Amino acid sequence: MKQFLSFVKKEFLHILRDKRTLFILLGMPIVQIIIFGFALTNEVKNEGIAVLDLAKDQSSGELIRQMDASRYFELRAYLQNEQQIEKTFLKGQIKLAVVIPPGFDHQLRHTNKAQLQLIADASDPNLANTMVNYAGSIVQQFQSTIFPQQQAAYQIQTELRMLYNPQLKGAYNFVPGVMAMVLLLVCTMMTAITIVKEKESGTMEIMLVSPLVPFSITLAKAVPYLLLSIVNIISILLLSVYVLDVPIRGSVLLLIGMSILFTMVSLSLGLLISARSSSQQTAMFISLVGMFLPTVMFSGFMFPIENMPKPLQVISNIVPAKWYYIIVKSVMIKGVGFNAIWKEALILAGMCTFFLAMAIRNFKIRLA
Incomplete structure (x- = not known):
């Protein structure tokens, strides 16, 4: 244990002496969360909807058919009462609910x-x-075609209700996405150069003759970055709440715990890249370019995964940021508990175990 702590201390000293590394670790996340939180915006199609049809008449049935037939919506649930609306939203099955009151056709x-x-x-x-605009367009079209034989100007008045984000602030969507992107890129990039840096500086031989086994050496490399990442997580959450006005509706401890789990996934992936790379430039390129594009493309916060072809939707499942993005939005914005995100948490835990095992397996105990 004493040797292990000595390795951790050595890694901390390396980080603290390198001002550029410290800036990337602690400064870049703060800059990115502020810039992206205020600047980014986006849109979509093919989203899941649910219908609560209290009328069950000819007009309501025709309106439902027209909405389901459009390319914008996919009808995923018929609800029986108002209590099911919130539960369906929390399950992540839908993004829009349509409530048709009794006597719709008669009115x-x-x-x-x-x-x-x-x-x-x-x-x-x-x-x-x-989605509201698309639904409004479908209602307008339905309104003009349902009774073509009559000349009366039929009017359907829509009542709008926005859950979780009534003021429609863009930060509610992008803060979770930026958290995923920043933690993945920074943690992966920093740990990706740790082992290969020892090879290039010639200190790997000293490490290899130490009493520590590859598992302990690999773990000692990750511990300092994990502790610094916890500082990043806390600073990002503070900025989100007090600068971007994004509330934390769920458990703060659960959110921090899931963020630490995601950080461990990122660190394990970085260690794997470092163990497989032959130079710092190669490790940096793989971690920065190889992680940035999949995170932006397949996490779901910039481009909706539902709009992608099926093969790309399948590929998105191997991107860790996708599952963390779902967790953060569910806990932070919707206020759900662990029972709603345990599947995503289990997937991240599996990824962490896999990447760490592969990093240890690829750790070379001899320098060729």
């Missing part, structure tokens, strides 16, 4: 007016706005 025929309620998941405000 439309006899008063030329009818009401309709659209409930959108506004944790992604741009997506919520887009």
Whole structure:
């Protein structure tokens, strides 16, 4: 244990002496969370919706068919009562709920007016706005075609309700995404050069003749970055709450715990890259370019995964940032507990175990 702590201390000293590394570790996450939190924006199609049809008449049935037939929505659930709406949203099955009140057809025929309620998941405000606009267009089209033989101007009044993000702030969507991107890139990039740096500096021989086994050496390399990443996690959450006004509706301890788990995945991946690389430039290139594009493309916070072809949707499942993004949005924005995110947590734990095992297996005990 004494030798292990000595290795951890040595790694800490290396980090503290390198001002550029310290800036990348602690400064870059703060800069990115502020820039991306204020600047980014996006949109989509093919989103899941649920319908609570309290009318069950001809007009409501036709409106539901038109919405399901559009390329914008996919009908995933028929609800029986209002209590099921929130539960369906929390399960992540839908992003929009359509509530049709009793007597919809009767009101439309006899008063030329009818009401309709659209409930959108506004944790992604741009997506919520887009879905509401699409739904409004379908309602307008339905309104003009349902009774073509009559001249009366039928009007359907829609009532809008935005869940989780009533003010439609873009930061609610991008803060979770930027947290995933920053932690993955910074942790992976920093640990990716640790082992290969020892090879290039000629100190690897000293490490190899030490009493520590490869597992302990690899772990000692990761511990300092894990501790510094915890500082990053806390600073990002503080900036999110007090600068970007993004609330933490769920358990803070659960959110920090899941962030530490994701950080361990990133560190393990970085150690694997470092063990397989022959130079710092190679390790840096793989971690920066190889991780940045998949994180941006397949995590779901920049480009909706539902819009992608099936092969790309399958590929997105191997990107750790996708599962962490889901966890952060669920805990931070929607306020769910561990029972709603245990599958994502289990996937991240499996990835961490796999990457760490591969890093230890690829750790060379001889320098050729």
